[in-house]
Amino acid sequence: MGEVVITTGGQTRGDRVRAASKQRRSLQKQELRRLILAAAAELFLEHGYEHFSMRQVAERIGYSATTIYLYFEHKDDLLFEVVSDGWQRFSDDLLAAAAATDDPLERLQAMGRVYVSFGLNNPAVYGLMFVQRTDFLMHENLHSKGKPVDLFVVLCDAVQAAVDAGIFPPGDVVGYGDAIWAGVHGIVTLCPSLFDDERRQRAVEIVLRMTLDGLRAR
């Protein structure tokens, strides 16, 4: 039987009910997706990359393991979403540090300190981004603002500014950037079992002084 046609701008009551129902269920799906993501992030922080499992995520939120596959293509997809959030925070921090001062040298120092801070305060996420799954860095779905490549450009811009100001000698700007990056990355990842944070903090300052002074034109 045809439904009772009470037209309201070409839309029947049935149409509106259908649309509302559809939207409600869509919201429920989104909510479960967020629930999975939150549980995944928690468990990742608790157990680390190597002992992170789909089944545990499912168990924590009270669903069967296969349900997750209705919301995420595969484990990597879920992990990527986890890291994606961490990446956003990282790039926010770094961009803020870069924007805080106009002095080229101070800017580079600030960026270096923020970089290391993030790495030491978020070791699991940092590891996922820059150690275990560097392939994620090339993932196209990484938030448009603050892509890894863009952040490296920000670093190189800061280096270029130092060159322009006559602080660094003209030369291989990208190479300078690589070297600075290597320094801070080295600090963050150097043998977590051997170095305590205090020793790391001392090392950061030395690395910053060394790298930046080392480039300094004489």
Added chain:
Amino acid sequence: MGEVVITTGGQTRGDRVRAASKQRRSLQKQELRRLILAAAAELFLEHGYEHFSMRQVAERIGYSATTIYLYFEHKDDLLFEVVSDGWQRFSDDLLAAAAATDDPLERLQAMGRVYVSFGLNNPAVYGLMFVQRTDFLMHENLHSKGKPVDLFVVLCDAVQAAVDAGIFPPGDVVGYGDAIWAGVHGIVTLCPSLFDDERRQRAVEIVLRMTLDGLRAR
């Protein structure tokens, strides 16, 4: 029945046969152990840390998987033996570089280059030593000569020599060492998927110049 006693210095023929047999079987065991180790090293290089499995090792040499457990306590034990060999080569290289010259700065440069070379030429082993399984560095069974701690001491000695020679200013020698280590370690581990070897080579030279010049007394 008692054996025919043909004494030869208190040793019966039976004793000698027994001893020889025992030795022969002991040699066979050693040989199989080496075979397992060789296969493990191969497969580790082929498949990397994450996809290295006991069953594959067993299959390659034509034994059941459980046999390996008669020769190695567990997977970690086998992996440790693999890395142990790599570690020996690494420390040989580094000590040779340190002994090659008396000039403090040249020595540090040489050590840095050798460090990075080893890392880039043996990425799997380097990763096992300094990234995935840094806990192995504290393993007591690491060959007595060239322990990680000893190598760091060698580095610090070189730094101290530079300080004594008036090249570096007096200060936190261990911190200097950490910083130099962080630099070369950073180069080796920086996003393998993003950097080709050519770009890395340029970065090494810059890092060495930066770190060493940066420490230089003015």
Added chain:
DNA sequence: TTTTTTACTTATCAGTGTTAAGTACAAGAT
């Protein structure tokens, strides 16, 4: 010749990522 030891294998357990098939219920159509 009988017993014991050695070297190895098969069967098994608990866990992993992932897919296919099945199920219960809600939505939509007539």
Added chain:
DNA sequence: ATCTTGTACTTAACACTGATAAGTAAAAAA
């Protein structure tokens, strides 16, 4: 109100993983 379709989820299963216990055939020792 009934029938059909689709949605959201589950159970069962596959092919792996590290690891252990129990079993077996042959060699050594008695």
